[in-house]
Amino acid sequence: MSESHVARSHAPKLGAAVVTVTALVGVLVSLGVSVAVVAGIAQVARSAAEQLTATEVGPVDHATVNESMEILTGKMDGHPGWPRYTHTSWTVREGQTVVLRITSYDDGTAPLTGAQTMYDRVQGTLGGTETVDGKPVSSLPNADVAHTFTVVGLGLNLGIPAAPTGGSVTVVARFVARRPGTFVWQCYAPCGSGPNSMGGAMSTMGWMEGTVRVLP
Numbered sequence: 001m002s003e004s005h006v007a008r009s010h011a012p013k014l015g016a017a018v019v020t021v022t023a024l025v026g027v028l029v030s031l032g033v034s035v036a037v038v039a040g041i042a043q044v045a046r047s048a049a050e051q052l053t054a055t056e057v058g059p060v061d062h063a064t065v066n067e068s069m070e071i072l073t074g075k076m077d078g079h080p081g082w083p084r085y086t087h088t089s090w091t092v093r094e095g096q097t098v099v100l101r102i103t104s105y106d107d108g109t110a111p112l113t114g115a116q117t118m119y120d121r122v123q124g125t126l127g128g129t130e131t132v133d134g135k136p137v138s139s140l141p142n143a144d145v146a147h148t149f150t151v152v153g154l155g156l157n158l159g160i161p162a163a164p165t166g167g168s169v170t171v172v173a174r175f176v177a178r179r180p181g182t183f184v185w186q187c188y189a190p191c192g193s194g195p196n197s198m199g200g201a202m203s204t205m206g207w208m209e210g211t212v213r214v215l216p
Helices: 003-030 034-056 114-120
Strands: 064-071 091-092 099-106 130-132 133-136 145-151 155-163 169-174 181-186 210-216
Touching: 034 064, 064 091, 099 145, 099 155, 114 145, 114 155, 130 155, 155 169
Parallel strands: 064 099, 091 210
Antiparallel strands: 099 169, 130 133, 130 169, 145 155, 145 181, 181 210
8 A cells, every 4th residue: 555545544534533622622612621721632632643543554663674685796606607696585574774785796787678777777765866885876877787686566676786897886775665575576687698688597586586575
């Protein structure tokens, strides 16, 4: 359910609570209760109505959790031509802010083609950006893309640029796990084997695919 839908669905309940508060104020005034007492009662009633509405929307866990992944090259992993993510499956809780750090040692590029060019843009992160070696960016030049970390079910996409030869590059992003479920993440850059570079590691769970589990 979207946040806007949640807001619409609970607005009538909060509105009714406010009307009730207003009516109560009128009765108390007519009975000669002091203005200060009336104001205090009204504030307590409004706070209760707002807390009820927030509870109905669902609890939010504002804790921050850290997740780290690496991208190893096939040569490093003893499997030439098969780059691989590490720590491919992890679990967080709904409402948590996730700080995801991905360090890549892959200096090869895999430019996006066709409809996949949309994945050179950062999506679903706080502020709409990621940092690449500390520099905030909202997209990557397509020619520099080596991999992506894309969780379609969470609306999240990070671009991973090619690392400098013999070195590494680190991408850091913050996002909120907004709904529960088990979501598959994939790399959408054609970095595998086969005629379209979408085979091998690209289609193998635990290499260029994994899962993000969000507990309620």
